[in-house]
Amino acid sequence: xxYARKVGWVTAGLVIGAGACYCIYRLTRGRKQNKEKMAExxxxxxxxxxxxxxxxxxxxxxxxxxxNESKSIVWYPPWARIGTExxxxxxxxxxxxxTRARRAVQKRxxxxxxxxxxxxxxLQKVLCLVEMSEKPYILExxxxxxxxxxxxxxxxxxxxxxxxxxxxxxxxxTRDPIVKEKALIVLNNLSxxxxxxxxxxIYMNQVCxxxxxxxxxxxxxxxxxxxxxxxxxxxxxxxxxxxxxxDFFRLFSAGNEETKLQVLKLLxxxxxNPAMTRDLxxxxxxxxxxxxxxxxxxxxxxxxxxxxxxxxNDNFKWEENEPAQNHFSEGSLFFFLKEFQVxxxxxxxxxxxxxxxxxxxxxxxxxxxxxRMFPKSQE
Numbered sequence: 001x002x003y004a005r006k007v008g009w010v011t012a013g014l015v016i017g018a019g020a021c022y023c024i025y026r027l028t029r030g031r032k033q034n035k036e037k038m039a040e041x042x043x044x045x046x047x048x049x050x051x052x053x054x055x056x057x058x059x060x061x062x063x064x065x066x067x068n069e070s071k072s073i074v075w076y077p078p079w080a081r082i083g084t085e086x087x088x089x090x091x092x093x094x095x096x097x098x099t100r101a102r103r104a105v106q107k108r109x110x111x112x113x114x115x116x117x118x119x120x121x122x123l124q125k126v127l128c129l130v131e132m133s134e135k136p137y138i139l140e141x142x143x144x145x146x147x148x149x150x151x152x153x154x155x156x157x158x159x160x161x162x163x164x165x166x167x168x169x170x171x172x173x174t175r176d177p178i179v180k181e182k183a184l185i186v187l188n189n190l191s192x193x194x195x196x197x198x199x200x201x202i203y204m205n206q207v208c209x210x211x212x213x214x215x216x217x218x219x220x221x222x223x224x225x226x227x228x229x230x231x232x233x234x235x236x237x238x239x240x241x242x243x244x245x246x247d248f249f250r251l252f253s254a255g256n257e258e259t260k261l262q263v264l265k266l267l268x269x270x271x272x273n274p275a276m277t278r279d280l281x282x283x284x285x286x287x288x289x290x291x292x293x294x295x296x297x298x299x300x301x302x303x304x305x306x307x308x309x310x311x312x313n314d315n316f317k318w319e320e321n322e323p324a325q326n327h328f329s330e331g332s333l334f335f336f337l338k339e340f341q342v343x344x345x346x347x348x349x350x351x352x353x354x355x356x357x358x359x360x361x362x363x364x365x366x367x368x369x370x371x372r373m374f375p376k377s378q379e
Contacts, residue, residue, distance in 0.1 A: 118149050120158050127159070131167045136176050143171070143182035150189035160196055169203050172210065177220050180210075184223035191230040197237065204231055204240045212247040217256045225251075225262040232269040238276055245270070245283035249333070253286040257298050264304040271311040280312055281334040282327075289336060299355050306365045309337065313368055337369070 118126065129142040146168065149155045159165070168190075171183035184207070190196045211224030232238045241248075245267075252263040270276045292305065312333075328334035 116148060117152065118145065123149060123158060124162055127162055127164050127167050130171065136179050139171065139179045140182055143179065143186055147182065147186045147189055150186055156190050156193045156196055159190060165190065165196065165199050172206060177218065181219045181223045184220065184227050188223065188227040188230055191227060197231060200231065201237045201240065204237065208241060208244045212244065212251065216254060217259050222258065222262055225266060229266045229269060232266060235273045235275065238270055238273055242279040245279055249283055249285045253288050257301065260301050264301065264308065267308050268304060271308045274315040277312055277315040281316065281332060283333050284331050285333050285336050299358055302358055303361055306361050310365060310368060
């Protein structure tokens with residue numbers, strides 16, 4: 001009888017040890033797959049113009065069951081030692097809790113599935129996870145769930161009423177770039193709501209500072225630019241970014257194509273508001289701005305930049321504001337546009353561009369620039 005009991009204990013120990021090895025394997029494999037997925041990037045399907053009806057951010061793959069399973073990492077308490085009866089029970093409870101958390105937080109995103117939409121009670125639990133947890137993998141999963149649900153208009157109100165805005169905004173102070181990016185995506189989805197924008201405006205300066213100081217072309221920087229673009233769709237809060245326009249021009253000059261286009265969307269929102277014209281003209285622009293007008297630059301970048309310049313030119317009443325010209329410093333966008341010969345040479349340099357639309361747009365811009373910069377009364 002005693003021998004059989006010893007054999008049973010040895011067998012149980014081997015089984016539990018094998019299970020522990022498998023958990024360690026899954027943990028290592030899950031972290032590796034997480035890194036690979038984050039390396040691929042992806043900004044989601046949120047519409048930066050402010051209309052994201054039906055849009056959703058989904059960082060989970062519906063085709064890879066093992067990938068989702070590997071993310072369900074089980075963290076055992078220190079007293080759950082292998083080979084003891086109490087430890088076995090503690091480990092079983094930990095696995096059950098992890099399974100419940102995975103099912104509640106890491107729901108797969110499917111446009112045709114009702115399971116994607118969390119109830120207010122479930123949203124409250126996810127917000128509690130965001131508020132109380134300090135583990136990055138839990139925060140990341142919870143923020144992804146919030147981002148998916150914030151893509152629905154009715155959930156934006158619910159998350160706000162549950163006190164979710166300051167809870168998510170607090171995550172912006174984290175040093176983990178992956179978690180910070182997910183928090184920015186949630187706020188971006190939530191900002192497509194007038195009341196949410198009114199409450200999120202107090203975080204715009206922090207988001208702006210984090211965006212311009214983040215690593216160039218990083219996911220955090222792009223997520224911050226998207227949020228600021230959404231917050232400036234209307235004219236109400238654009239003045240908050242007035243002192244950061246020079247930084248946006250710097251990002252535009254130094255960034256890659258994706259960063260350039262995202263900065264241009266933001267600047268285009270500002271340029272369409274006549275009240276922001278002076279702030280735009282006062283902004284310092286890099287000396288390399290003129291070199292952007294060349295054949296090698298992307299067509300979409302050139303066209304959007306010309307539209308911004310045209311809007312500024314149209315909104316600024318040159319005759320009425322002539323006395324104010326002395327208030328603009330050297331190196332500002334005002335002087336960049338005023339120096340017609342230099343600016344025209346840069347622009348005319350791409351009149352031989354292979355794209356017809358670019359050539360037409362350049363011609364119209366030069367004509368408007370000539371007419372408004374040198375009115376007949378000043379000749």
